[in-house]
Amino acid sequence: MKRLKLFFGFLLFVGAGILINSCSKEDAVKGTTQVGFYLTDAPSLKGFKAVKIDVQEVKYIINDSAEVNLPITPAIYNLMDLTNGKNLLLSNVVLNEGEHISQVRLVLGDNNLVELSDGTEVKIKAPSAQTSGLKVNIQEQVITTSGYAVMIDFDAERSIVSKGNGGYSLKPVIRGYVVQNTSAVFGHILPKDVPFKVFTVVGTDTIATISDVTRDNFFMLHGLKSGSYKLEFQSGTLYTTMNVSLIGGTDKDLGTVEIK
Numbered sequence: 001m002k003r004l005k006l007f008f009g010f011l012l013f014v015g016a017g018i019l020i021n022s023c024s025k026e027d028a029v030k031g032t033t034q035v036g037f038y039l040t041d042a043p044s045l046k047g048f049k050a051v052k053i054d055v056q057e058v059k060y061i062i063n064d065s066a067e068v069n070l071p072i073t074p075a076i077y078n079l080m081d082l083t084n085g086k087n088l089l090l091s092n093v094v095l096n097e098g099e100h101i102s103q104v105r106l107v108l109g110d111n112n113l114v115e116l117s118d119g120t121e122v123k124i125k126a127p128s129a130q131t132s133g134l135k136v137n138i139q140e141q142v143i144t145t146s147g148y149a150v151m152i153d154f155d156a157e158r159s160i161v162s163k164g165n166g167g168y169s170l171k172p173v174i175r176g177y178v179v180q181n182t183s184a185v186f187g188h189i190l191p192k193d194v195p196f197k198v199f200t201v202v203g204t205d206t207i208a209t210i211s212d213v214t215r216d217n218f219f220m221l222h223g224l225k226s227g228s229y230k231l232e233f234q235s236g237t238l239y240t241t242m243n244v245s246l247i248g249g250t251d252k253d254l255g256t257v258e259i260k
Contacts, residue, residue: 033145037104037145038179040087040222041079043210044157045197045256047117051156053107053170058090059133060150061103061135068093076111079156084212085186087151100141101150104176105133109160113162124160136176149179149260153155153223175205177223183246184222187254189233193218196235196259200224224248233259 037058043049055077058070070091082088095101112124126134142148155173162168189196189211198219199208211219221231228247233240240259246252 016052029185033095033097033099033142034092035095035101036092036149037090037149037152038149039077039079039082039152039154041082041154041156042208043083043212044080045210046157046160047116048080048112048156048160049117049119050115051160052076052111052113052115053079053154054111055106056109057105057107057133059105059107060093060101062095062099062101064102066092067105074109078155082154084209084215084218085184085222090152101138103138104136104150104152106136106152106174107133112170122168124170125169126172128137132170134174136174138176138178140178140181142178142180150176151179151223152176175223179223179259181225181248182222182249183224184251185224185229185231185244185246185254186218186220186251188256189217189219190256190258194235194238196233196238198231198233200231202229207211233257235259242258 037060041051053076054074055072056074058072059067060070061067070093072091077088108126112126113121115121116123136152138150145205153175154219155175157174159170160168161171193213195213195217196211196219197208198211198221199206200221202224207221207223209219209221211217224246226246228243228245231242233242238259240257242254244252244254
């Protein structure tokens, strides 16, 4: 497949007050709110070197009614580059007072592929995503004077399904949330040269990441609502748990977590 140049820049969440600022108060116009749309992913445990999705269109629905095209440039994005706090700004829009984002829809093109651990590239298809699009429900009201961010969290690992003939298909698993209504928990792990799976179970879903040894074994779980969580850290025979209480909109820095 002909490689396409990736047109994106990363925004890295840092500090205890991790927020994506879509606009400043000075830029806000009375009666309007600026909303940024971002794309992120969780690291893969399956050894994929890359998972590339061909984003052709992004649409958003206002108040369960009007559907609007998000102004983007179609491009191919490697989801493996968007992990542990890294994310991609797709575009910004301005909403009028009383409007909110109720749903986002991603329409994919034909050039989706997965690069396996041995470097082999395999094309993957997602028929529904290439026709009606991938529907991501938001349904969150936001009270803010400085704009907010809608995060589209694409779980690449769970979305790539191995087929019996040795091929792969794309059955996207995506969640969406308003960053300012949620919390992130993050920190570093010792030993710093051992990657750990860090995860928590929320209802029937598991939110997980893999610590990044190239960044002092940094990890981040994000998009968590207010509540108490049991964090689990696992790598081979090394395992520990930690209980964390979060209040939506306030992030928590766990510092260094030493696991023996």
